[in-house]
Amino acid sequence: MPYEGEFAQYKPLQRLVESERVKKLLGSYKVRNKEDCLSRSQTLQPIKIQAGDWIPNWIISIDGSHAEVDIRNGFPGAEASYVTVASVILDVAKMQELDQQRPVNPKEFKKIEEAESIDCALPGCNVIYDGEKSAKDSLRRSVFEVFSSVRMWSDGESLLDTYEALLKYKPTTERSQQCPYDENCTENRDYLRDNGRYNCPCELALPLYSTDALRIHERMNPEGTNGAIFSEIMQVWERVWMVHILRTLEAKKLLSILQRLSIVLDGSLAVFGQPAWISQAIYKEVSRINTVAKQAKGGKDILLIGVEKTGTFVEHFENLDRRENGSLGSFPCQSVGLLTDSYIKQNIIFSDSTRLYGAATYFGRKFFYKTKSGARIVATLPFLTDDHRDLTRAEISQYPRLSDAVGLLDKLVSSRFPNALVPLVSANAEAAIPLRLGNKVLEKLAKELMGAN
Template sequence: MPYENERSGYEPLRRIAENERVKELLSNYRVRQRPVQRTAPLPLIDVSTLPHNGWKPNWVLAIDGSFLPVAIKNGYPGAEAAYITVASVMLDAAKLRELDQERPVEPKVFRATQESEALDDLLPGRNVVYEEDGSAKVSFRRALFNLLTAKSMSEDGESLLDTYEVLLQHKPKPQKAQAEQGCPYEDCPVDGTYRPQNGTFLCMCKQKRALYSTDALRIHERMNPESGSNDRIYSEVMQVVERIWVIHILRTLEKQRWLTSLKRLAILIDGPLAVFGQPAWISQAISEELKRINGLVREATGEDILLLGIEKGGEFADHFEQIDQNENGVAGSFPKRTAALLTDDYIKQNIYFSDSTKLYGTGTYYGRKFFYKTRSGARIIATLPYLDDDHADWLRADVSQFPRLADAAMLLDELISSRYPNSLQPIVAAHAEASIPFNLGKKVLERLARDLTTETKK
């Protein structure tokens, strides 16, 4: 690590560039050449040929989240906390279609087609400790449990924690050793293991300290207590809350007997239908609960749930851009209104190199990924959920494995935004509600944290 304002010299760069070991390693790495003919097929589907009954949604719900770490002035160096927000935006799609016929439209009339709500909370990070706790990690665990406890879609309905604990019952238990997990207290005198339970319960050692159902997510295990960034744990909390919130909404509709409303509702979430990192196990639990709820929705409406994960960038977006170009780099090779259904072989040969026999997405995804080029030429990377066991077979790509693909394509055609390349109006709106302006937001929230911690000490 450099000192403050210390600049790097050129000598290390020269030394690395001339190092024989470095040259040897670089010469042995595989370089992927642009193939003349792909060995793994990429099934292309002209969506205009798919059966479609003219369905259009009345409403579109979009969900996106963000977080912002800020410094906490509590006398300890490097102390920080993170503000986390997950926004839900409901877009009146039926009204938008009416306004499209009346362009131009005043901005305030357009904004009236959107309603938003946000879940906002604060997570303690390094060197931030509640008075009754013994470490920042303990406080983080408590804060995560309290975050889910405090959030609910309906005042008289289940909390987000209740929804999470339903998913906890689906936690994969292939072996006894994996069904148990280590005590989260680093100074546990017996260094024991335990089975996750609902609510708050006590460690089995003589100290009888609090354990939480949310400890099963194991996000706290990645907390960096001394130096470096803790962005990874904040990001993992955000992705879990975003995805549990979708299940929470569906379960609330079920309890209120409003499942028929899903016939005219589409749900979009920022990012793929997947969970990565420490809490990845919950992706399989989400898949099981989605299948159960979807069975009820089929009975009530005759249709599957329409849920889409939307990726804004990354390796899949880069690859889609590549295959849309000819050899001269000119875009337009990929046909409009066409979907490409991705398989395990195609992904491993063209996007993420791997010779593993483990199928892509195993243990992390609860949906199938596809490329779609809209009527206007926008490139969208999307995921549709596993609603039947067969949908998770990435060895093949059949339209039947992508529930409501025709409706999804129609929706993507309709929701394209001109504000950003390859963007969708609901996701843009949800991101605007969730995104905290980095510079201004950091100053405001740091001042808020300073003022509140000062008041607490008085």
């Protein structure tokens, strides 16, 4: 990477062009031509689907955002991150009423939404909590305290309780995890998992946390930016919050509400990075709650939809929809593309692995849907049974409530942005931190709170 203000020169470019090693490497690469892509893409046959007419009373949408800011506290490269996860409850009946009265006054539309959020500031490089010895230990403590302090219902379980319910599903036979104090621990022990805050059994008796099992702190960069781990924290909070909502409804004997409620999550139904193990725990817990809800009411499966805004799958769907002349419209409206493991590995995420795609990270499976209005949606529906996890085939029965899901997507398309959905536009508006203005405001706040000059 260049220094600030230093511009690239032509000499390295000339050296690369003339390098025999580079020529040899480039010569061994194979560029897939358009005909090859098209022949492979023909293996995905769009399926016309009858959209359901089920409409929920409410939709809960969940989205998050994070922004890193530099802190002047006497240490070079000091950094903090602001993380927010917003959930918006959308009154669908009122939304449909307003939809018949276009154009709608934005103030009137805002009245059909109610929002709440998890907002916090987390320490990064060279920012240390009072009483802690390092930025890594400060981050561990901060994450635990946020989990402990958040709850949907004032007298209900905390987000930490929900997380620890998921922690019970974590296998104990996996490879061991190092103690967070591995450099100082007198006995060089493995991390001992437990609930809440407790002490390391070595003579130092330093504090450990149940949230250490997420292992996010292990990737902390002590000398630079940590945007990647703050992104991991955000995605964990988004997905654990979704489970928290379901568990709270169960505890309050309100699971019948799920027959009139849908949850829309920004991104795929998956967890990536160090805390990826929690995706399988979420699958087991959501599947359990779904079984209880159906038995209690004799109703339908939970309607939980993950929606991707960007990424490789979104780009691939756009390519599928592109005609020979470059215009869009090849993929029929109100049709789905159901994805198998082999299709994904041959056409989207190239791999020769024998392990099913996303086996360790996903708690749902993807599909493509082109809405009645022509919007392209890359969505995920949850695994609720083991059969749903079998990616060697792709059948409608493996996508719980697919008909209701696509019918709802038809009704939620927003005209504000291409291929956008109203609930996620609302959730993003609550969660998104404006990068230019936001960073200045957040930096000022951080300085005031930390007493920095």
